[in-house]
Amino acid sequence: xxxxxxxxxxxxxxxxxxxxxxxxxxxxxxxxxxxxxxxxxxxxxxxxxxxxxxxxxxxxxxxxxxxxxxxxxxxxxxxxxxxxxxxxxxxxxxxxxxxxxxxxxxxxxxxxxxxxxxxxxxxxxxxxxxxxxxxxxxxxxxxxxxxxxxxxxxxxxxxxxxxxxxxxxxxxxxxxxxxxxxxxxxxxxxxxxxxxxxxxxx
Amino acid sequence: xxxxxxxxxxxxxxxxxxxxxxxxxxxxxxxxxxxxxxxxxxxxxxxxxxxxxxxxxxxxxxxxxxxxxxxxxxxxxxxxxxxxxxxxxxxxxxxxxxxxxxxxxxxxxxxxxxxxxxxxxxxxxxxxxxxxxxxxxxxxxxxxxxxxxxxxxxxxxxxxxxxxxxxxxxxxxxxxxxxxxxxxxxxxxxxxxxxxxxxxxx
DNA sequence: ACCTGAACACCGTTCAAGT
DNA sequence: ACCTGAACACCGTTCAAGT
Numbered sequence: 471x472x473x474x475x476x477x478x479x480x481x482x483x484x485x486x487x488x489x490x491x492x493x494x495x496x497x498x499x500x501x502x503x504x505x506x507x508x509x510x511x512x513x514x515x516x517x518x519x520x521x522x523x524x525x526x527x528x529x530x531x532x533x534x535x536x537x538x539x540x541x542x543x544x545x546x547x548x549x550x551x552x553x554x555x556x557x558x559x560x561x562x563x564x565x566x567x568x569x570x571x572x573x574x575x576x577x578x579x580x581x582x583x584x585x586x587x588x589x590x591x592x593x594x595x596x597x598x599x600x601x602x603x604x605x606x607x608x609x610x611x612x613x614x615x616x617x618x619x620x621x622x623x624x625x626x627x628x629x630x631x632x633x634x635x636x637x638x639x640x641x642x643x644x645x646x647x648x649x650x651x652x653x654x655x656x657x658x659x660x661x662x663x664x665x666x667x668x669x670x671x672x
Numbered sequence: 673x674x675x676x677x678x679x680x681x682x683x684x685x686x687x688x689x690x691x692x693x694x695x696x697x698x699x700x701x702x703x704x705x706x707x708x709x710x711x712x713x714x715x716x717x718x719x720x721x722x723x724x725x726x727x728x729x730x731x732x733x734x735x736x737x738x739x740x741x742x743x744x745x746x747x748x749x750x751x752x753x754x755x756x757x758x759x760x761x762x763x764x765x766x767x768x769x770x771x772x773x774x775x776x777x778x779x780x781x782x783x784x785x786x787x788x789x790x791x792x793x794x795x796x797x798x799x800x801x802x803x804x805x806x807x808x809x810x811x812x813x814x815x816x817x818x819x820x821x822x823x824x825x826x827x828x829x830x831x832x833x834x835x836x837x838x839x840x841x842x843x844x845x846x847x848x849x850x851x852x853x854x855x856x857x858x859x860x861x862x863x864x865x866x867x868x869x870x871x872x873x874x
Numbered sequence: 875a876c877c878t879g880a881a882c883a884c885c886g887t888t889c890a891a892g893t
Numbered sequence: 894a895c896c897t898g899a900a901c902a903c904c905g906t907t908c909a910a911g912t
Contacts (some may be wrong), residue, residue, distance in 0.1 A: 483876085500703070501729070501779050506904065515878055517906085526905065527703070571778045574830060576769075577703050594834060610853050613827070613837060614820070617850070621823030625815070628776060632796060635815060648819070651812050685895085708885065717897055719887085728886065 496568040531583035537569040538589035545596040563623035698770040733785035739771040740791035747798040765825035
């Protein structure tokens, strides 16, 4: 029966650090997060984390990288529809605000953390893949769509929505409304007809 | 001649703290910034800042609040033109990236710093004022425009622009191009004509 | 391999004085 | 009023051991 005792010093310390790190990040924010406190909560010495992460920033970078990975996975769902893309993006931001903020906070030096850079690029490629399905090869349109959706997520997270506009709606409801408006204003799928890409989809 | 000696302990310590704080923030980022280092660089004791700011976060909040004030001032220029609005916004972000990031990082608890909250609201009102001039009373359009412009600034700051799209252009050039695209896609001043909005622009 | 306690150089903040 | 040095409880990181 090897279950009642700690398996071997610790089950999956790396995983525990990532999980407890995210929850502490959510509690106290990136300014106050402390490696020693994470270790304390898990029940290991303040030094144990260094077996898995070279620095505190490396742990944060790993959390952010995991965030990019799950974001990318969600964006990859074959939803070649701007509104669904936006909804998935904003939903992630609202579900895991602390991680989303960390991912785009500029707190982490990407060039110092290749895994993070790689994961961030993967998210970008997901966005490109999405846009290729709906806007053809117009990468400018992709940037526009991404910027818009990213901005919506940020403003919602920051509570930068005037009460008059909000009208008692929740963040999720607001996001739907704004993204719906996007569908009307951003170029619809068969946007630029250079020669004959007129598919009249839907 | 009262100029060669330090005027009276210090000229304008508060102002010096704000200035040196911003430049240290630019140098080392919000994770590494230290009140003691700021004091050291100015040449006062590590304790002097507490005469002007209750905590380190209060100093950062004051820097962010000043940032919102100058952003608001720039947006207030009577440019009721989406592209000019966007350009002013993005230019601010690119000129003072550290402050812009701080303003929207979620690092500061707004409810704990009324001055910051007030300044942020003032920026919002500037945006509303702008949009009233160009989109009438459609606050949804304002949110859309703001979100878009905010997202563009963030992605440029984060270097999240694929090289293929960038094509060797500087951030300022890129911003112009993207914002120009916005002018084509966001509803132009006389926005919604349900049926026949086919302007065949270009 | 994985974990530990002791130690080092920092940090934010407080305190009791000094002018 | 404004500034100071000493002190406190933290922190990230390193080191020399322990199993």
